[in-house]
Amino acid sequence: MFSATRDWLTDTAPRSRAQANLGRAYALTGALLRNPLAAVGLLIVATLTLTAIFAPLIAPHEPNAQDLANRLMPPSGAHWMGTDELGRDIFSRVVYGARITLMIVVLVAVITAPVGLIVGAVSGYFGGWVDKVLMGITDVFLSMPKLILALAFVAAIGPGIENAVIAIAITAWPPYARIARAEVLTFRNSEFIAAVQLQGASAARIVLRHVLPLCTSSMIIRVTLDMAGIILIAAGLGFLGLGAQPPLPEWGAMISRGRSFILDQWWVATMPGFAIIIVSLGFCFLGDGLRDVLDPKHEGRS
Amino acid sequence: MSSDLQTSTRAARSSAPALRSGLGARLGEAVSMGVVIALTFLGLLAITFFIGRVMPIDPVVAVVGERASQETYDAVYEAMGLDKPLVVQFVTYVGSVLQGDLGMSTTTGQPVVEDLKRVVPATFELATIGIIIGVALGLPMGVLAAYTQGSWIDQVIRVIGLAGYAVPAFWLGLVGLAVFYAGLGWAAPPGRISIFYEGLVPTVTGVLLIDASLDGQWDVFWNALHHMVLPALILGFFSLAYISRMTRSLMLDQLGQEYLTTARVKGVSEWRVVWVHAFRPIRVPVITVIGLSYAGLLEGSVLIEMVFSWPGLGNYLTTALLSADMAAVLGATLVIGTVFIVINKASDVLYRILDARSR
Numbered sequence: 001m002f003s004a005t006r007d008w009l010t011d012t013a014p015r016s017r018a019q020a021n022l023g024r025a026y027a028l029t030g031a032l033l034r035n036p037l038a039a040v041g042l043l044i045v046a047t048l049t050l051t052a053i054f055a056p057l058i059a060p061h062e063p064n065a066q067d068l069a070n071r072l073m074p075p076s077g078a079h080w081m082g083t084d085e086l087g088r089d090i091f092s093r094v095v096y097g098a099r100i101t102l103m104i105v106v107l108v109a110v111i112t113a114p115v116g117l118i119v120g121a122v123s124g125y126f127g128g129w130v131d132k133v134l135m136g137i138t139d140v141f142l143s144m145p146k147l148i149l150a151l152a153f154v155a156a157i158g159p160g161i162e163n164a165v166i167a168i169a170i171t172a173w174p175p176y177a178r179i180a181r182a183e184v185l186t187f188r189n190s191e192f193i194a195a196v197q198l199q200g201a202s203a204a205r206i207v208l209r210h211v212l213p214l215c216t217s218s219m220i221i222r223v224t225l226d227m228a229g230i231i232l233i234a235a236g237l238g239f240l241g242l243g244a245q246p247p248l249p250e251w252g253a254m255i256s257r258g259r260s261f262i263l264d265q266w267w268v269a270t271m272p273g274f275a276i277i278i279v280s281l282g283f284c285f286l287g288d289g290l291r292d293v294l295d296p297k298h299e300g301r302s
Numbered sequence: 303m304s305s306d307l308q309t310s311t312r313a314a315r316s317s318a319p320a321l322r323s324g325l326g327a328r329l330g331e332a333v334s335m336g337v338v339i340a341l342t343f344l345g346l347l348a349i350t351f352f353i354g355r356v357m358p359i360d361p362v363v364a365v366v367g368e369r370a371s372q373e374t375y376d377a378v379y380e381a382m383g384l385d386k387p388l389v390v391q392f393v394t395y396v397g398s399v400l401q402g403d404l405g406m407s408t409t410t411g412q413p414v415v416e417d418l419k420r421v422v423p424a425t426f427e428l429a430t431i432g433i434i435i436g437v438a439l440g441l442p443m444g445v446l447a448a449y450t451q452g453s454w455i456d457q458v459i460r461v462i463g464l465a466g467y468a469v470p471a472f473w474l475g476l477v478g479l480a481v482f483y484a485g486l487g488w489a490a491p492p493g494r495i496s497i498f499y500e501g502l503v504p505t506v507t508g509v510l511l512i513d514a515s516l517d518g519q520w521d522v523f524w525n526a527l528h529h530m531v532l533p534a535l536i537l538g539f540f541s542l543a544y545i546s547r548m549t550r551s552l553m554l555d556q557l558g559q560e561y562l563t564t565a566r567v568k569g570v571s572e573w574r575v576v577w578v579h580a581f582r583p584i585r586v587p588v589i590t591v592i593g594l595s596y597a598g599l600l601e602g603s604v605l606i607e608m609v610f611s612w613p614g615l616g617n618y619l620t621t622a623l624l625s626a627d628m629a630a631v632l633g634a635t636l637v638i639g640t641v642f643i644v645i646n647k648a649s650d651v652l653y654r655i656l657d658a659r660s661r
Contacts, residue, residue, distance in 0.1 A: 136341065136345075137345070139342065140341075140342050140345030140346065140349075141345075143342055143642060143643050143646040143647070144346060144349070144639050144642055144643070145597070145600070145601045145638055145639060145642045146601070147601050147604065147605075148601055148604065148619070148634075148635055148638045148639065149349070149635070149639075151604070151619070151620075151623060151631075151635075152349075152350070152353050152631055152632065152635045153353060154623075155353075155623045155626070155628065155631050156353040156354070156628070228467050228468050229467070232468075232470050232471075235470050235473075236470065236471075236472065236605050239470070239472050239605065240605075240608070240620055240623065240624070241624060242623065252470070255470070255472065255473055255476065258476075259476060259609070262476045262477075262479060262480050262484075263479070263480060263483075263484040264484075266477075266480045269473070269476050269477075270473075270476075270477060270480075273469075273470060273473035273476075273477070276468075276469075276470050276473065277465075277468050277469050277470075277473075280467065280468035280469075281464060281465075281468040284464050284467050284468055285464075
């Protein structure tokens with residue numbers, strides 16, 4: 001039965017669009033898994049997602065349950081990562097923190113990728129002064145420090161996790177606009193676009209249906225590679241007290257609380273940091289692997 | 303925008319008579335570059351202006367207090383120019399920034415410009431030592447990784463490079479303090495200098511290492527250096543990660559070239575092949591990478607300085623952020639943003655001047 005499925009997936013002459021798409025996904029997943037680092041990355045990201053979904057089943061304690069008798073306990077069998085200054089189980093908080101991190105990352109990607117795509121596609125497709133104005137704005141944002149800009153935005157609109165997402169999104173879209181524009185320029189004058197134009201398709205339809213889909217693979221690579229940076233900025237905002245607010249178990253904010261105890265109770269600040277590192281590395285590995293698979297130009301580089 | 307300018311200037315040049323002097327073309331390029339920088343700076347000002355406008359704190363209330371009468375409020379409202387159209391306000395804002403007026407800080411009670419003059423040298427000192435470490439280690443590592451491509455050395459360097467993208471700077475700072483200060487006792491405690499050395503050296507440049515050596519106070523110099531080692535190493539690690547990654551990638555392109563084989567056949571030593579023949583063509587992009595990495599260090603210093611209680615720009619910015627001192631926040635943002643833009647554009651210019659292919 002499995003071999004029949006595989007034959008169907010690897011069929012060189014797919015009989016339906018769905019079969020072609022699934023077959024391509026199958027081939028890509030296979031290529032991805034043959035690359036050890038990419039496989040590790042995929043595993044980490046999958047674990048993050050599962051941890052976020054099943055947090056209540058995985059965490060041995062309530063993330064916000066205080067137990068002042070057992071405050072600042074070192075890692076042990078009962079508390080794998082020790083307890084913090086309010087006696088809360090750090091492991092459980094790290095597990096619930098996966099939800100916050102995943103939410104931030106997904107929201108930022110969902111906001112910035114489409115904005116960047118549309119700005120870049122419009123800019124590249126129409127050219128002329130539209131292109132000049134849009135790319136001028138993009139360049140202004142590109143040549144500015146992301147973290148500082150996000151900090152200033154959050155300072156203006158107030159701390160909090162939603163505002164942190166907005167601030168990060170405001171600073172993160174320009175590279176996507178650049179990529180989309182570059183991609184669009186490569187096939188703006190190609191024959192299939194001319195064919196659709198002759199059929200009377202509107203500009204909006206051409207951009208949305210025929211131009212944007214061709215940008216997706218380079219977009220997916222870039223978004224995945226950017227995830228680590230977004231996680232670090234979100235954690236930085238949390239560390240400064242401008243991101244997720246207590247008692248939310250956000251990893252950066254947890255490190256910030258542990259800062260006062262770093263010299264004697266090192267685990268309070270250290271443990272959430274490991275979570276950040278592992279998850280960021282996971283996205284880096286996955287992004288690198290995706291680039292090797294989806295974009296053969298870069299094979300073996302960087 | 304910059305790439306458009308590039309193509310448009312290139313098109314203009316190709317249509318120009320072949321005898322046209324290179325100097326004139328360079329001059330035109332410099333002017334268009336200046337326009338781009340000015341526009342980008344205006345964009346930065348527009349962003350800080352916008353941030354200053356959307357903030358929830360009423361600037362008038364911040365001046366007159368909660369209990370002021372309506373007349374006082376209105377008078378101050380007008381005096382601050384808030385009744386004028388936004389465009390006029392923006393022009394006024396740009397004018398005052400260009401005259402060096404960034405407003406008053408509510409936390410220090412001083413003009414923001416004075417505060418910045420005090421804190422910028424500390425950050426400059428830290429970031430400069432950081433980039434020296436980053437270049438001194440990152441560059442050879444990148445070349446070595448490319449030279450030994452695929453070997454375990456390459457893999458180790460690659461993982462170190464990736465770590466620079468995955469480790470939070472503030473976390474590494476805390477762990478560094480826990481291990482090297484609390485644990486091993488090698489590093490100095492947080493701060494820029496020990497309390498009993500404070501104020502011993504007259505401020506000339508604001509850069510402690512220079513001031514101390516100018517004054518011949520070597521115990522102050524060593525104390526300051528001791529305080530700097532750990533934060534500078536951590537900052538340096540992040541530039542090392544970036545520089546080694548980019549150098550490796552640039553170097554890989556070169557090492558496959560056939561002229562290197564020619565050089566080897568001619569009997570050129572391996573060391574010379576790598577560092578002279580292969581490295582020379584990539585030194586321009588490498589300089590660009592170093593420039594961008596330096597700009598990145600300024601950003602990294604914001605979080606590192608907080609961990610190490612380093613009295614620099616980053617600490618000033620974070621303190622201001624937490625006390626909603628918007629004039630100080632925007633002032634610090636402007637400084638960092640300006641340095642960023644200048645480094646970004648300068649590396650663009652450098653690239654074009656030094657790289658013959660882009661001409």
